[in-house]
Amino acid sequence: MATVNFLYRSKKDEAPLNVRLLYRVIENDNYKDYVLGAKTQFTVSKHYWTKEHSLKRVRDIEIANKQTEVNTELNKLENHILNAFSNIQNTTINKTWLQSTIDNYYNPVESKSIPTDLISFIDYYSENRKDEVSIVSIRKFNVIKHKMQRLQEYRGKTILLSEIGEDFKEEFKKYYQSENYAQNTTQRELGIIKTFCKEAHRKGLVINKELDSLKLKPEKTKPLYLNFKELAQIEKTKNLAEHLENARDWLIISCYTGQRISDFLRFNKDMIRVEKGKSLLEFKQQKTQKLMTIPLHEKVLSILDKRSGDFPRAISDQKYNDYIKQVCEKSKLKQVVMGKKQTNIEKDNKKPAKIRNVSGTFEKWELVTSHIGRRSFATNFYGQIPTNYLIYVTGHSSESLFLKYIGKSNKDIAMELTKYF
Structure with a gap:
């Protein structure tokens, strides 16, 4: 008011x-x-x-x-x-x-015509927010745009911002199910589409009155992480090829710094400064543009000592994801666990691949991806380091989101509280 x-x-x-x-x-x-x-x-x-x-x-x-x-x-x-x-x-x-x-x-500022259809508005939003959102976010918007182009072609009519209500939600959900997208992907991308609509409303466009009530339930999943015992197992693995040892060192670094792949693969020795005898790493997060200063764990320092003060050799995201699976396989992380693995579900070899996250039971090494480092850091140090410090490092916007991220239920939190009673 x-x-x-x-x-x-x-x-x-x-x-x-x-x-x-x-x-x-x-x-x-x-x-x-x-x-x-x-x-x-x-x-x-x-x-x-x-x-x-x-x-x-x-x-x-x-x-x-x-x-x-x-x-x-x-x-x-x-x-x-x-x-x-x-x-x-x-x-x-x-x-x-x-x-x-x-x-x-x-003195009104003359503005370009604002699109009223979803696909054109995604381009408009990306262009107008390009200095405020990360490159990673822009890529996500483009992925959603291409999906909406296919949905629009499937339905045979333009998706207007003003019609994104309950009927569209059901149509959207059924289309994603027919394309075998995961429930959490469907829920997350509907949320991003709602963000586009709210921005359109701020720009003066008419949106559906049902927008705020559009919700999809996320699927409960058990977070996958590497515990301290498994990390020690990975560290002790010998006779790795040079490119795998390089990737192994990056994996250990990620598990003890808690950063995204877009950040930790950019680490270099020029980002380190020493204050009061402590080594601190200073960098700007690509996704949030937040300036970070975090202390370096002894595990990270030992890798730097081994490499004469340097971080491991920089590699591409794709190679990193491929190599750490091989590292974990050679480290014998072969216990069978429930999870989701990216799989080509297209049976016709003549058609383009359809890569989807398929649920099932797999050996743990098969499910390892670049994100496991950040989650391992948050999960392993929960209860050892005050939660507000962990949130500072991981960058979560609230404690509730952080606890959800590491899969902590009300019962888990209650058991943590018993330490103080």
Whole structure:
């Protein structure tokens, strides 16, 4: 809820009015009030504002006309501010935003036509947010776009943003099922499509009233990670070819730094600084653009010592994924576990491959991917390192998301609490 007031704050006989925006938000289950101020370009006299503007039952025709003129203009400006306020996140509202909104009222910025269909809007969104989101996110958007192009071709009509409601959700779900996409993929990508629609709404487009209620249940999966015993087993494995030893060292580094592949494969010795005898690694996360400083674990330092202070040789993401499977196979991680493995489900060899995550029982090494390092770090150190420190390293936005990420249930958390009783 927000309100707008106009004030005369100058000592001059004539000056532009000031705006005061008042709004309330809920923070930590409590209400918190905010007040922001900015200056308009609408000028009135001090005499009029203090002596005439608030008069009731005015008989002087000139004063009455002036009141009508001023109120009409101020109502337009007030509506402009409140509409802008309703279409933006609280975290981006500040004095600069308010002044910019007022300036935009007097000098509107001409914008390109905003697409009303989903596929075109994905391109529009990616272009407009290219400086705010990561390359990885842009790639995900393109993957969704190509899927929606196929769905659009399948349904025989354009997917309009305004029709993305319950009927579309059911159509979307059935199409993903027919294409053998995993339930969690379906749930996650519907969420991203909702994000596109909400951005369209902020831009002034009409969206479906059912949008906020669109939900799909995620599939419960058991997170796969490498425990400390398995990591020791990997470290002790001998007679690895040079390229596998190189990949093995990267795997150990990832399990003790908790970073994404887009970050840890870029590590180099120039990112290290020593402070008070402790080695710290400084870098900017590619996905979040967050500047990170994390201490280096002794396991990472031992790898650097072995390599004369350098990190392992840089390799591509694909080679890394291929090589760490071979490393884990040679390390005899062959216990049979439940999981999902990327498999070509297309039976016709003449058609393009259809790679999907297929559920089943596999030897553990077959399921190892680049993401296992980050998850292993979070899972192994949970309960040993305060959770808020772990979240700082992994970059999760909340403790609930972090606990979900490592597969901790309410019962698990309760058992952790027993240590303190």
